[in-house]
Amino acid sequence: RYRADAEVKGWVSDGVDPISRFRNLLIKMDLITEDEFLNRGKKYRAEVLDCLKTSAKHKRAPIIDMFNDVYDDMPWHLREQYDDLKAHIDRNTTAYNLSLYQQQP
Structure with missing residues (x-):
């Protein structure tokens, strides 16, 4: 596991993660209300x-496009x-459904 459980729990507490911090800033600056933010x-x-x-509904890009x-020049x-x-x-x-991807050009 990449992060310890305690570290993850610390980040999800209100006001610590970036979204909560941003929400709190907007509310503090009277730019938005809690209800507006939630909506x-x-x-x-x-x-x-x-x-x-x-x-x-669409096929995924060819796998090589990741590279x-x-x-x-690659x-x-x-x-x-x-x-x-x-x-x-x-x-x-058999582990991959390649029909989901576009064929390479």
Whole structure:
């Protein structure tokens, strides 16, 4: 596990995590009320869920796009990571539903 339970609990307490701190600042500055903040949170959550539902109807980008979308020429270390991932997928074809992804161009 990346973080100890005590550390995680400390971050989720009110006013410590970045969102709570931002909320508290906005309220303190009289820029928003607690109810307005909660209502906006519900609205934005619904918008995000709608976007996720819409995106789930489309095929995912080709797997190689995780590696070639940043650099004009893929650096050696990314090429090596891609080759390792491709070999892993080839060895474990039944573990991945590749029909969810667009085919590589």
